[in-house]
Amino acid sequence: MDKDETIAAATSEGPSQGPSIPRLPLEVCERIIIHIAIGVNLYYDYYFTRCEPHLTTLNSCALVCRDWYYLTWYYLRQRIYLKDRNDVLSLSKTLRQRPLLHEVVQRVIISGALPGERQPIRHLGTFAAMLAGKAAKLSGITIRDAQWTTGSVRMEDIGYLAAFSSIDTLRISDVTLSSVAQLSHLVSALPRLRNLWCNNVDCLQKQQVSLASLPLNCANLEDVYVLWVAPAVEDFFVWISQASRVRGLAVVVDSDLGPSSAASRSQTLLDASSTSAELVVLHIVRSSPVRGTIDATVGKSS
Numbered sequence: 001m002d003k004d005e006t007i008a009a010a011t012s013e014g015p016s017q018g019p020s021i022p023r024l025p026l027e028v029c030e031r032i033i034i035h036i037a038i039g040v041n042l043y044y045d046y047y048f049t050r051c052e053p054h055l056t057t058l059n060s061c062a063l064v065c066r067d068w069y070y071l072t073w074y075y076l077r078q079r080i081y082l083k084d085r086n087d088v089l090s091l092s093k094t095l096r097q098r099p100l101l102h103e104v105v106q107r108v109i110i111s112g113a114l115p116g117e118r119q120p121i122r123h124l125g126t127f128a129a130m131l132a133g134k135a136a137k138l139s140g141i142t143i144r145d146a147q148w149t150t151g152s153v154r155m156e157d158i159g160y161l162a163a164f165s166s167i168d169t170l171r172i173s174d175v176t177l178s179s180v181a182q183l184s185h186l187v188s189a190l191p192r193l194r195n196l197w198c199n200n201v202d203c204l205q206k207q208q209v210s211l212a213s214l215p216l217n218c219a220n221l222e223d224v225y226v227l228w229v230a231p232a233v234e235d236f237f238v239w240i241s242q243a244s245r246v247r248g249l250a251v252v253v254d255s256d257l258g259p260s261s262a263a264s265r266s267q268t269l270l271d272a273s274s275t276s277a278e279l280v281v282l283h284i285v286r287s288s289p290v291r292g293t294i295d296a297t298v299g300k301s302s
Helices: 026-038 046-051 053-062 066-073 085-097 099-103 123-131 155-163 180-188 231-243 262-273 289-298
Strands: 006-008 023-025 079-082 107-111 140-148 169-177 195-203 223-229 248-253 279-284
Touching: 023 026, 026 053, 026 066, 053 066, 079 085, 085 099, 085 123, 107 123, 123 155, 155 180, 169 180, 180 195, 180 231, 195 231, 223 231, 223 262, 231 262, 248 262
Parallel strands: 079 107, 107 140, 140 169, 169 195, 195 223, 223 248, 248 279
Antiparallel strands: 006 023
C-alpha cells in the first residue's frame, strides 16, 4: 500500500447526494489506531471486556473498512482467548502463517466454558506443548471457568510452560482444582513468575498442605491475591508467604470470626506476610463485624 494512499472515513464509497466525505491520510489513521491501542488494558476483567473503552474503540475501528481492519489486526491479537483445542490449533496455524504475531501476543486466557460454568481444560496441555517458545512477549496467562480434573492435563505438558520465559503473571479465577499439587506444579513451571492471583478457586483436596509441596520458585513471588479460595489453597499461600518476600497482598475478611473460619485463615495469611508486605488490600464482606470498625475509622469509602 503506497504512502500517499488515503482511506475513506466511512465504510461506503458509493455515490452520494450531498458533499463528498472527507478522507484521512493513511498515516493519520495509523497514528490514531496506535494511540488507542497503547491505552488498552490487557488485564481488564474477563467479564467486563466490553466496558474497556480502548478495546471497545479498537473493535469499532476494525469495522470501519478493510484497511482499518488490517491496521487493528495485530493489536486485537495482543490478548488471545482459547476455549478448546480447536482454538489452540487455530492459533498455532496463525503463528506459522504470520511470524510477526510471535512478538504481538501478550496475554492468553484459557477457559473451560462460558462464564459461570466450569469445564475441563484439556487444551491447557495442548497449548503448552504446541506453542512453547512461540510467543516471545507473552507476559500473562489466565485460567478461568475451568475444572482441572486429575489426569486431564499431563504434568509433563505443563513443564513446557518454562519455554515462555517472559511470563510474570498468572491469574486463576472460577476454577476447581483436584489438588493443590496442580497449582504448585503450574507455578514451578513459570520461572519468572512474580504475580499470582487466585479468585474463587475451589479444591477437592481437604488435607492440609505441607511445606514439601511448595514450588521451588515461590520465593520470587512479589504480589499475591487470595480471594475466596478453598482452605487448602489458602494454606498453600500461607506457606508461600512465609517462604517469600511478598510485597503486595490482597485477602478477604469474611463474616465468621471463629477459630476455624475463613477470617481466621486470612489473619494467618496476613501474619505470614507481615514482615515484607508493603501494600495490603482487604476485601471485607458487608456482613462482617470488622466492617463497622473500619467504617468508623476511615469512613464509608473503605
